[in-house]
Amino acid sequence: MYSNLKFLKRSKDFNFGLKPFMKKSKFVLIAAAVLCFLACGASISLHDHYAYTQATSLKVDSLKLMDKAVEDYSMHEDEVDDLLTKIEKAHEYEKARPKNDETIKQWEILKDPDKDLLGGFFKMWKEKGKVSQFFIEEKKKQVVKAFDEIIELESVKLRE
Amino acid sequence: MPDFDEKLKDIIDQLGPLAKVLVKDYMEDATEDGKEFINEIRDDLKRWTEMLTKGKIPEDEFASLVKGTKDLAEMKLLKQKGLTKIKIDQFKGGVTSLIVNSIL
Numbered sequence: 001m002y003s004n005l006k007f008l009k010r011s012k013d014f015n016f017g018l019k020p021f022m023k024k025s026k027f028v029l030i031a032a033a034v035l036c037f038l039a040c041g042a043s044i045s046l047h048d049h050y051a052y053t054q055a056t057s058l059k060v061d062s063l064k065l066m067d068k069a070v071e072d073y074s075m076h077e078d079e080v081d082d083l084l085t086k087i088e089k090a091h092e093y094e095k096a097r098p099k100n101d102e103t104i105k106q107w108e109i110l111k112d113p114d115k116d117l118l119g120g121f122f123k124m125w126k127e128k129g130k131v132s133q134f135f136i137e138e139k140k141k142q143v144v145k146a147f148d149e150i151i152e153l154e155s156v157k158l159r160e
Numbered sequence: 161m162p163d164f165d166e167k168l169k170d171i172i173d174q175l176g177p178l179a180k181v182l183v184k185d186y187m188e189d190a191t192e193d194g195k196e197f198i199n200e201i202r203d204d205l206k207r208w209t210e211m212l213t214k215g216k217i218p219e220d221e222f223a224s225l226v227k228g229t230k231d232l233a234e235m236k237l238l239k240q241k242g243l244t245k246i247k248i249d250q251f252k253g254g255v256t257s258l259i260v261n262s263i264l
Contacts, residue, residue, distance in 0.1 A: 030172055038252050044245035102242035109231050109238075116228040117235075124224060134211060135221040138204070142228040149235040153242045158249055 045100040047157040054090045055154060059147035061086070062118055066143065069125045069136050080122050087111050087118070106150045110143075117146045167262050178254045186247050190240055197236060201229050 065083055068076050091107040094100055109115055113123040121139050125131055208225050211217040 043248045044242055102238040106235050106238050109234055115231045116224045117231050132217055134217050138225050142232055145232055146235050149239045153239045
């Protein structure tokens with residue numbers, strides 16, 4: 001028993017020669033982790049040219065319609081309905097794309113009548129009948145920025 | 161297999177600098193974007209408050225403009241989340257190229 005203890009004390013390396021094996025295992029483990037990471041696939045949807053074109057087109061249509069809010073809502077109700085339908089379709093298109101959560105939520109915020117971007121603007125116009133020129137100009141700036149967030153994200157998504 | 165071990169070590173050693181470059185670029189862009197947004201909000205709030213006190217804009221429209229900035233901040237945050245994911249995918253692409261180039 002004493003000889004065993006002496007042997008243990010002598011050996012500083014309690015791995016008993018396993019160090020090279022453990023070093024190699026570390027590399028293999030790291031390599032395996034990297035391969036798993038790569039195998040997970042894309043984290044976000046790829047760039048979609050149609051989605052990008054839709055967003056830019058709807059931005060122009062929205063700003064043009066907002067300008068008319070100095071007039072009574074009833075005169076433009078059909079135009080508002082048409083635009084909101086197009087926006088709904090754009091939103092549905094985004095929902096069908098996989099790994100597209102951020103863009104989907106962006107459209108939801110933009111069109112939500114209970115928030116204060118495009119959807120909220122049309123709701124206010126409807127409720128009040130008309131809104132002030134100053135409000136239109138300032139809200140247009142916000143809507144432009146909102147659309148730009150959607151467009152910018154889409155434009156930097158990776159291509160296939 | 162010393163040659164394989166060396167190649168593997170070489171790949172792993174290059175992962176760190178690759179990640180650093182991507183993260184640094186992203187952080188700089190995000191910080192700049194954030195600063196610009198805060199400056200814009202400050203100027204907007206000042207302008208709107210002036211118009212409200214002068215009676216040029218009703219309270220409900222003022223409130224909508226203020227709340228709109230919160231919605232915009234959410235939109236920006238979502239964009240930043242998306243950009244983070246794109247950076248991750250770029251990193252994955254970089255790692256794949258590293259591995260392929262090391263093997264060939």
